[in-house]
Amino acid sequence: MPTSAPPANRFERRRAATRQALIRAARQILAETGDTSVSIQAIADRADVGFGSFYNHFESKAALFDEAVIDALDEYGRAIDERLAGVDDPAERVAFGVRLSAAMADTHPEIMRVLRHRGLGHIHSERGLSPRALGDLETGKASGRFTVSDSAIALSALGGSLLALLDLRLHQPRRDSEEAARSMAELMLRMLGVPADEARDIAHRPLPAHG
Amino acid sequence: MPTSAPPANRFERRRAATRQALIRAARQILAETGDTSVSIQAIADRADVGFGSFYNHFESKAALFDEAVIDALDEYGRAIDERLAGVDDPAERVAFGVRLSAAMADTHPEIMRVLRHRGLGHIHSERGLSPRALGDLETGKASGRFTVSDSAIALSALGGSLLALLDLRLHQPRRDSEEAARSMAELMLRMLGVPADEARDIAHRPLPAHG
DNA sequence: ATTATCTATAGATCTATAGATAATGC
DNA sequence: ATTATCTATAGATCTATAGATAATGC
Numbered sequence: 001m002p003t004s005a006p007p008a009n010r011f012e013r014r015r016a017a018t019r020q021a022l023i024r025a026a027r028q029i030l031a032e033t034g035d036t037s038v039s040i041q042a043i044a045d046r047a048d049v050g051f052g053s054f055y056n057h058f059e060s061k062a063a064l065f066d067e068a069v070i071d072a073l074d075e076y077g078r079a080i081d082e083r084l085a086g087v088d089d090p091a092e093r094v095a096f097g098v099r100l101s102a103a104m105a106d107t108h109p110e111i112m113r114v115l116r117h118r119g120l121g122h123i124h125s126e127r128g129l130s131p132r133a134l135g136d137l138e139t140g141k142a143s144g145r146f147t148v149s150d151s152a153i154a155l156s157a158l159g160g161s162l163l164a165l166l167d168l169r170l171h172q173p174r175r176d177s178e179e180a181a182r183s184m185a186e187l188m189l190r191m192l193g194v195p196a197d198e199a200r201d202i203a204h205r206p207l208p209a210h211g
Numbered sequence: 212m213p214t215s216a217p218p219a220n221r222f223e224r225r226r227a228a229t230r231q232a233l234i235r236a237a238r239q240i241l242a243e244t245g246d247t248s249v250s251i252q253a254i255a256d257r258a259d260v261g262f263g264s265f266y267n268h269f270e271s272k273a274a275l276f277d278e279a280v281i282d283a284l285d286e287y288g289r290a291i292d293e294r295l296a297g298v299d300d301p302a303e304r305v306a307f308g309v310r311l312s313a314a315m316a317d318t319h320p321e322i323m324r325v326l327r328h329r330g331l332g333h334i335h336s337e338r339g340l341s342p343r344a345l346g347d348l349e350t351g352k353a354s355g356r357f358t359v360s361d362s363a364i365a366l367s368a369l370g371g372s373l374l375a376l377l378d379l380r381l382h383q384p385r386r387d388s389e390e391a392a393r394s395m396a397e398l399m400l401r402m403l404g405v406p407a408d409e410a411r412d413i414a415h416r417p418l419p420a421h422g
Numbered sequence: 423a424t425t426a427t428c429t430a431t432a433g434a435t436c437t438a439t440a441g442a443t444a445a446t447g448c
Numbered sequence: 449a450t451t452a453t454c455t456a457t458a459g460a461t462c463t464a465t466a467g468a469t470a471a472t473g474c
Contacts, residue, residue: 018427
């Protein structure tokens with residue numbers, strides 16, 4: 001259920017709040033250390049929820065963490081979608097997508113750290129950026145702007161490079177991240193077949209403003 | 212110590228064998244599930260080593276798994292090095308490196324599965340492929356074959372894309388992996404500034420044979 | 423009356439260590 | 449004599465559940 005119906009009554013709202021508190025706690029833990037061997041007790045404490053409540057909502061720790069990743073992916077996808085709303089050129093969309101994602105490491109650190117830890121298994125997921133990016137790749141191929149034989153391979157390269165960029169930020173925090181993101185965006189466009197000078201130009205255009 | 216001295220006497224050989232058995236077990240576990248919450252007891256059992264021996268060699272589970280990743284990285288670096296021994300052109304080295312890595316998913320599945328689970332944090336490591344790849348990038352830049360402004364960003368893109376390619380194999384096992392690796396190699400060369408037709412040509416050259 | 427949450431706890435599991443055993447060095 | 453390995457175990461921790469409590473629906 002992409003957008004589940006809002007809770008009908010107070011009972012269901014309370015239940016949803018407990019569930020959401022657990023997911024939030026799991027997201028925090030995934031962002032901080034990524035160490036999922038933390039005890040269920042510790043998770044419940046962090047969520048400020050009774051220990052036994054955990055089992056009303058999740059079968060196991062793994063199930064909770066999986067849900068937490070999906071939650072972060074969805075939020076990530078929505079945020080990028082909003083910022084790219086008015087952008088039509090697939091080359092611009094790809095370049096902006098890379099740079100906006102890097103910028104989100106500052107503005108939405110929790111989401112991006114979750115993805116840094118768990119994103120590799122979700123590059124071709126139905127959630128998050130992948131379906132949007134795949135659409136852009138196909139549009140670009142159709143219009144002749146991109147020349148790639150296999151969109152899935154290109155999407156792998158895009159997603160993997162983006163994760164590596166997030167990781168680089170973590171290991172070299174002093175680096176100019178806006179500049180690094182522009183360089184990466186330029187590389188991605190060249191990879192997709194955009195001429196070098198044009199790739200450089202597009203990668204340096206000002207980012208679209210918020211909604 | 213990249214290549215530590217060989218054990219001097221039988222005592223030290225026995226000790227080294229126990230340590231290596233634990234590392235092997237950890238590598239297997241990292242390759243199979245990547246789930247490091249497995250008990251030390253289970254690790255020792257798998258290594259066919261007494262439980263208490265673990266603490267003669269490692270301070271904690273995390274320390275063992277870290278060593279296991281480094282062990283796999285070193286073996287990976289050596290294997291690729293051997294196959295690329297006679298290749299001088301940096302463009303060929305990059306393209307072959309990508310394709311050989313993909314091929315190693317079949318010939319050395321344990322190593323590549325370990326890297327798939329843990330490689331993201333080691334893209335800029337001193338061990339493994341990174342120092343070699345960085346050298347190729349610099350050589351290529353110096354000779355004008357590559358046009359990249361920042362080698363670290365290019366290395367991130369290369370490493371991340373490679374990990375994503377390994378992940379893709381896992382999720383789409385029916386795909387022709389040799390063909391996928393060629394496509395990825397072609398994308399990487401274009402990204403680095405090699406003209407599209409040349410990139411395509413290089414990515415389709417026969418791989419260098421074993422030693 | 424129903425349902426989720428919370429507290430308490432039994433049983434299982436896990437870690438770290440102590441002490442006995444076995445193998446090698448000199 | 450020295451050193452690593454192995455076995456046994458104490459103490460801590462963790463999971464899953466049972467039963468009591470609190471909140472809401474009708």
